Amino acid sequence: MKKRYLRLMPFLFAVSDVFLINMCLFICFYLSGKYLDFTNNIGFVDILSCTMIWLLSAHLFSLYSVYTIVKPKSMYRATRRSILVFIVIFQVYAIWSNNDDYSNGFLLCFYLATILCFLLGRIAYGTFDEILSRNFDNNKAVSIFAIASIGGHWVQLLRLMPLFKLNDMTFASTKASLEEMVKGYKYYTVPDANRNNKLDLIKCCLSITWVIISSRPKVIITTGAAPGLFGIFIGRLLGIKTIWIDSMANVEKLSLSGNIALKIADRVYTQWQHLSTPKIVFAGNILEG
Numbered sequence: 001m002k003k004r005y006l007r008l009m010p011f012l013f014a015v016s017d018v019f020l021i022n023m024c025l026f027i028c029f030y031l032s033g034k035y036l037d038f039t040n041n042i043g044f045v046d047i048l049s050c051t052m053i054w055l056l057s058a059h060l061f062s063l064y065s066v067y068t069i070v071k072p073k074s075m076y077r078a079t080r081r082s083i084l085v086f087i088v089i090f091q092v093y094a095i096w097s098n099n100d101d102y103s104n105g106f107l108l109c110f111y112l113a114t115i116l117c118f119l120l121g122r123i124a125y126g127t128f129d130e131i132l133s134r135n136f137d138n139n140k141a142v143s144i145f146a147i148a149s150i151g152g153h154w155v156q157l158l159r160l161m162p163l164f165k166l167n168d169m170t171f172a173s174t175k176a177s178l179e180e181m182v183k184g185y186k187y188y189t190v191p192d193a194n195r196n197n198k199l200d201l202i203k204c205c206l207s208i209t210w211v212i213i214s215s216r217p218k219v220i221i222t223t224g225a226a227p228g229l230f231g232i233f234i235g236r237l238l239g240i241k242t243i244w245i246d247s248m249a250n251v252e253k254l255s256l257s258g259n260i261a262l263k264i265a266d267r268v269y270t271q272w273q274h275l276s277t278p279k280i281v282f283a284g285n286i287l288e289g
Contacts, residue, residue, distance in 0.1 A: 057085035145217035
């Protein structure tokens with residue numbers, strides 16, 4: 001019953017959201033025709049375009065993932081980001097289509113109506129939080145994406161393997177031969193990069209973005225360096241939980257990447273107790289503990 005219920009809920013949310021976004025479009029067309037003397041009515045192309053753009057934006061942030069809809073906080077966050085991306089893409093579409101009905105006044109009303117309707121809809125959704133939580137299996141494996149550069153970063157990441165055994169794991173690093181060390185798990189090779197080569201940074205970022213979108217993890221964990229930093233940055237943009245574990249080699253202070261991660265990641269760990277702060281967590285040493 002639980003599995004059937006959880007398969008049904010994302011579909012119901014998607015259908016209701018598509019209905020909601022097109023209802024906003026219809027209302028704005030109707031009001032524009034009544035008060036602004038527009039002669040054109042809403043057409044099939046308008047509905048189809050609006051629907052496809054909304055589904056694209058929702059897909060980017062896993063809005064209809066089971067892991068998203070069972071937690072109001074995740075649902076609100078994914079909805080906000082989906083609406084923002086929808087507005088940006090629809091604005092581009094409106095300019096590209098050169099439709100006279102898509103005036104600045106019409107678009108402003110449409111975007112305000114969309115924001116208001118979704119806000120009220122999500123507040124109503126919150127009333128079902130208890131039902132959703134009761135029907136969600138909290139023991140289900142979590143999808144985790146673990147990424148690190150070669151060398152010490154990779155070695156320290158592998159020391160966390162006992163924590164990963166009950167989860168659905170995807171690994172990534174900068175050398176193809178490392179796949180042999182994580183047999184039985186999905187593995188991706190991504191380009192290495194450093195701040196001295198801008199082209200490599202772009203290639204690395206694009207490759208990691210593709211891996212994350214393909215694997216759709218719920219948590220991203222890294223021990224550094226540049227690929228890991230890109231991983232948590234992209235993950236944060238997509239609403240994924242991110243964890244940065246600073247390398248054991250950084251004894252006197254947090255690494256440069258670690259300081260950047262401090263502004264991005266949901267949780268930052270250090271392996272040296274004297275470096276811990278209210279924002280930097282010390283929970284032991286990977287190599288010795």
